[in-house]
Amino acid sequence: MCQLLGMNANKPASLHFSLAGFLCRGGRTGEHSDGWGAAYFDGPACRLLVETAPSADSALADWLHRQPLRSRNIIAHVRKATRGAVALENCHPFVRELWGRQWAFAHNGNLKDPHLPLRGRFTPVGTTDSEHAFCYLLETLVRQFGHRAPQPAALYAALAELAREISACGSFNFLLSDGAGLFAHCSTTLHVLERGYPFSRARRVDDGVAVELGHHNHLDDRMCLVATAPLTEDESWQALQPGELRYFRDGRDLPQGVEKRAPLLLAV
Amino acid sequence: MCQLLGMNANKPASLHFSLAGFLCRGGRTGEHSDGWGAAYFDGPACRLLVETAPSADSALADWLHRQPLRSRNIIAHVRKATRGAVALENCHPFVRELWGRQWAFAHNGNLKDPHLPLRGRFTPVGTTDSEHAFCYLLETLVRQFGHRAPQPAALYAALAELAREISACGSFNFLLSDGAGLFAHCSTTLHVLERGYPFSRARRVDDGVAVELGHHNHLDDRMCLVATAPLTEDESWQALQPGELRYFRDGRDLPQGVEKRAPLLLAV
Structure with a gap:
């Protein structure tokens, strides 16, 4: 099994504090030492970092921590190989272009003998059940919507249906982003x-390091974090229900993938 | 205009010596300071490094030089923006999956008002003429060969025809690799x-640094380098003719994309 971490923010934000704890799980506080990866969106572009080394001892992860990289959408993954060898092409996230956008996908779970026929529009490069499911998901979206991207609500509904279908083959927790928003499915x-004003003090579960989040954020910074297991001790992580699909955009949790609430006004 | 560098080798090889000279052209010995990128194949997987900073002053390039990265197929590019803003999504190489392989592509030249209609199978994420031409090239290959990869000779013939067609829109020097071989088109x-035994001493054009290549290679190491302008002074760089398409595989130049020569025997 693997672990997932995703972030969606209203402004380009650093994930360094949370990512440092998460990457400990790749060989130090967790057994997920068969590779790791992170996809950082920069507008429509997506920087993909993948490595077969354990993230806890990775020179690439060290380099990443020293960079001033900020992004509104990030997906990270530490891998414990269950299907597919330890190889670069089997490291998540996987990235494909659809509708002129890059889509990054990472999966946690096992899909047993998935009956998910592919037609050649998207073909796995590696040998994981995860990349196969990602290709199936994208092919189904193309079949449903053709060559034009649907509205967010229609996409949410299609993904919810697809997540139900694929979950019948096994556990299918996933994160998916096109750089505009972040989908998270709990199987x-x-x-x-949800992190926003007023910011609290947070202490990382994996190594005990604490930080005053208010010192690192502006009053109007807002973000949502999604993780397999909570990363901090002092914040209100909410467990999703099996079968739930969430959509995060501009640092907010949007039920059904659409904006139903009035924009929040900050009480300052 | 931009500059291209490609390498194809018979064994995973370091490109550090040549790349260091090449990246000087991104803002020091050349004006190509609007970003750079490199695609390193690792088996079927492709590591893509892209940055909008000039390569000559890049922390990412510094990091890359300190890594023991070896690859059989590498494509690098330094950019001088002519079409498309300075943005990460406009940095070459571009990468797309086709036939279960990653394909990396980089272009040097300008395509004026290219009449290259796209049907939605591959869609540019950025705004360059180069990525548009790459998408057109891949779409045409899918139309011609469907969902199964053709044999190398058939692929070579199709690419030669496509290169002729797209070159009618402007200059279309390009490098293309799927991690197995490297195509190079001269417009x-x-x-x-071609580098192989006996290895000579080589001196970089861009900064005068010299190296005894024999100290860094085994007797049976063999590679082909392709560059917009020669990178070293003491080696026999051969200018391609306008309209030529070359295919390199296992460190050899294969005319017409097929193996016609008996394997070379080393005289040791």
Whole structure:
């Protein structure tokens, strides 16, 4: 099994504090030492970092921590190989272009003998059940919507249906982003945290390091974090229910993938 | 205009010596300071590094030089923006999956008002003429060969025809690789070098640094380098003719994309 971490923010934000704890799980506080990866969106472009080394001892992860990289949408993954060898092409996230957007996808779970026929529009490069399911998901979206991207609500409904279908083959916790928003599906285990003003003090579960989040954020910064297991001790992580699909955009949790609430006004 | 560098080798090889000279052209010895990128194949997987900073002053390039990265197929590019803003999504190489392989592509030249209609199978994420031409090239291959990869000779013939067609819109020097071999098309300027035993001493054009290649290679190491302008002074770079398409595999130049020569025997 693997672990997932995703972030969606209203402004380009650093994930360094949360990512540092998460990457400990790749060989130090967790057994997920068969590779790791992170996809950082920069507008429509997507920087993909993948490595077969354990993230806890990775020179690439060290380099990443020293960079001033900020993004509104990030997906990270630490891998414990269950299907597919330890190889670069089997490291998540996987990235494909659809509708002129890059889509990044990472999966936690096992899909047993998935009956998910592919027609050649998207073909796995590696040998994981995860990349196969991602290709199936994208092919189904193309079959349903053709060559034009649908509205967010229609896409949400299609993904919810697809997530139900694929979950019948096994556990299918996933994160999916096109750089505009972040979809998160809970099949067995996934936790969500909304961070915004007033910011609290947070202490990382994996190594005990604490930080005053208010010192690192502006009053109007807002983000949602999604992780397999909570990353901090002092914040209100919410466990998603099996079968739930969430959509995060501009640092907000949007039920059914659409904006139903009035924009929040900050009480300052 | 931009500059291209490609390498194809018979064994995973370091490109550090040549790349260091090449990246000087991104803002030091050349004006190509609007971003750079490199695609390193690792088996079927492709590591893509892209940055909008000039390569000559890049922290990412510094990091890359300190890594023991070896690859059999590498494509690098330094950009001088002519079409498309300075943005990450406009940095070459571009990568797309086709036939279960990653394909990396980089272009040097300008395509004026290219009449290259796209049907939605591959859609540019950025705004360059180069990515548009790459999408057109891949779409045409899918139309011609469907969902199964053709044999190398058939692919070579199709690419030669496509290169002719797209070159009618402007200059279309390009490098293309799927991690197995490297295609290089000369529309205006491209140079090729075959390196193998006996290895010579080589001195970089861009900064004068010299190295005894024999100290860094085994007797059976063999590689082909392709660059917009020669990178070294003491080696026999060969200028390609306008209209030529070359295919390199296992460190050899294969005319027409097929193996016609008996394997070379080393005289040791």
